Amino acid sequence: MDEENLRKRTGEANGGDELSLQTSKPKTTNLQQEVGLISGICMIVGTIIGSGIFISPKSVLANVAAVGPCLIIWAACGILATLGALCFAELGTTITKSGGEYPYLMEAFGPIPAYLFSWTSLLVIKPSSFAIICLSFAEYASAPFYPGCDPPVVVIKCLAASAIVVITAVNSLSVKLGSYVQNFFTAAKMIIVLIIIVSGIVLLAQGKTENFKNSFKDAKLSTGSISLAFYNGLWAYDGWNQLNYITEELKNPYRNLPLSIIIGIPLVSVCYVLINISYFTIMTSTELLQSQAVAVTFGDRVLYPAAWIVPLFVAFSTIGAANGTCFTAGRLVYVAGREGHMLKVLSYISVKRLTPAPAIIFYGAIAIIYTIPGNIETLINYFSFAVWIFYGLTLLGLIVMRFTRKELKRPITVPIVIPVFVTLSSIFLVLAPIISQPELPYLYCALFMLGGLIFYFLFVHFKFNWAQRISKPTTMYLQMLLEVVPAEEITE
Known part of the structure; x- marks a missing residue:
């Protein structure tokens, strides 16, 4: 693609050739600052409240x-997520680069920990999260069509893969379209959240409190059980750091990043505790444990004959969370490619759409594999x-940089x-399950993360010629196919 044609395409992406020719300032083919405070709050709430x-x-x-311990765990998870997010607010306003933990680890500890994070995130953490959310969406979306029995596995997996494809396409086409979709599904999911909460408050007012008596009786409290309970609770809160992945696209990040966190995460925490209280107003502990889908059971008992509302809006909730995850995780791939820690083409920007399309498509493809x-x-x-x-490790980096930077x-x-x-809490969460209930898969997970060092030294540190000979033609072909260019200034 020659420079004249590139300037023309860049002008079209920014409003037409006339604007491109009239300005004397350099054109920037880069991520655009289009995410405001409301969209930021919706991104946090919409990403956290999902499956x-x-x-x-x-x-x-x-x-x-x-x-009793269950409700305490949910409240404690909210506190931990809020404190973690406040630390990330400091990191995000100090190092205003997209990519979440990646640039912070780079600044604090250098390229190797940052590379291991990108390696683990791109191939395990982010796509598995995307896959889990879409599988949950598929289960709830298909449930009404198979009353009285579980939907076939092949139906769930095909529906989950289809959801991944659609979400990937939406976020590849437009930043604004992705934000609008996020705002819509956030509004939709807040409806079901409010329905469950209000129903629970009404039931409590009617005296449905018998399930809260002797609430600590027969509690099973050990280091391993508490840590695993936190794992599952914190999974529901995951997404508290999502705005740090799109810092470069936030309007006025110094104001909107901390405000979005301070408003968004406490709002989610209150909702989660109230939702769990609502569940226990209508179900005993035994009944909740026997339920195949807790929200559906709640809807069947409280909202019948309008119980169909629950699976519908739960599907909206999960698809909204999947959209938020895709929107932010694609930026991590983009930043890692920009730093040379992944294929360079993954850091390229769509000329027409001004989105990190190659990164988002790569992320969606890996997520589809995880649905299998x-x-x-x-x-x-x-x-x-x-x-x-x-x-x-990232928060340890924050502490270290207080003294070194x-x-x-x-x-x-x-x-x-x-x-x-x-x-210290993260150290407890990592070590407690291993010490109390050691399992080989934890070892496999750790070995896979450390295995990224092999690729780092082969492709990044030593940059063997044969690796470059393979990657260069691949990059050129994908650049022409996807119509993408490096994120750089184009001067006239």
Whole structure:
């Protein structure tokens, strides 16, 4: 693609050739700052409230075995997520680069930890999360068509793969379209959240409190059970750091990033505790553990004959969370490619759409692979194990940079006790299940993460010629096919 044609296409993407010719300023083919405060809050709420609150209550209760500890775990998870997000607000306003933990690890510890994070995130954490959410969407969306029995596995997996394809296409086409879709589904999911909460408040007012008596009786509290309960609860809160993946696309990030966090995450925490209280107003612990879909059981008992509303809006909720995950995770691939830690084409921007289309498509393709063998409960445990290793490492980086990078401007500074507490919590979450209930898959997960070092030294550090000979023609072909260019200034 020659320079004249490239300038022409860039002008069209920014409003037409006339604008391109009239300005004397250089054109930037880059990510655009189009995400405001409302969209930021919707991105947090929409990404966090997804499949987790409709799947995890059963798993949290199964680990602690009593109503009281279960509700405490949900509240504690919200506090931990809020504290972690405040630390990320400092990181996001200090290092205003997209990519979440990646640029922070790069600044604090150098390229190797950053590469291991991108390796693990791109191939395990993010696509498995996307796959889990879409599988949950498929289960709820197909349930009304198979009353009285479980939907066929092939139907669930095909529907999940179709959802991934549609979401990937939407986010590849337009940043604004992705934001509008997110805002719509966030509004839709808040409807079902409000329906469940209001129904629970009405039931409590009617005296439905018998399930809260002796709420700590027969509680099963151990280091392993508490950590696994936190794993499942924190899965429902996952997404609290999503805005840090799109810092470069936030309008006025110094204001909107912390405000979105302060408003969004406490709102989600209150909703989660109230939703669990609503569940227990109508179900005993035993009934909740026996339920195949907690929200559907709640709807059948409370909203009949309008119970169909629940699976419909739960499907909206999960598809909205999947859209938010895709929107943000594609930026991590983009940043890793820009730093040379992935194929260079993954850092390219669509000339027409100004979106990181190659990164988003790559992310969607990996997620589809995860839907094939996907086991939701197992994936959640090992997802949480991997992700909290890097959460803890990132917050340790925040502490380290307080002493090694004092020259950095910090528009937001949290008390150092907060990152210290969250770092220690992440160490507990990572080590407790291994010590109390050691399993080989944890070892496999750790070995896979460290296995990224092989590719780092082969392709990034030493840059063997044969690897470049393979990647260069691949990059050129994909660049022509997808009509993408490097994120750089085009001067006239």
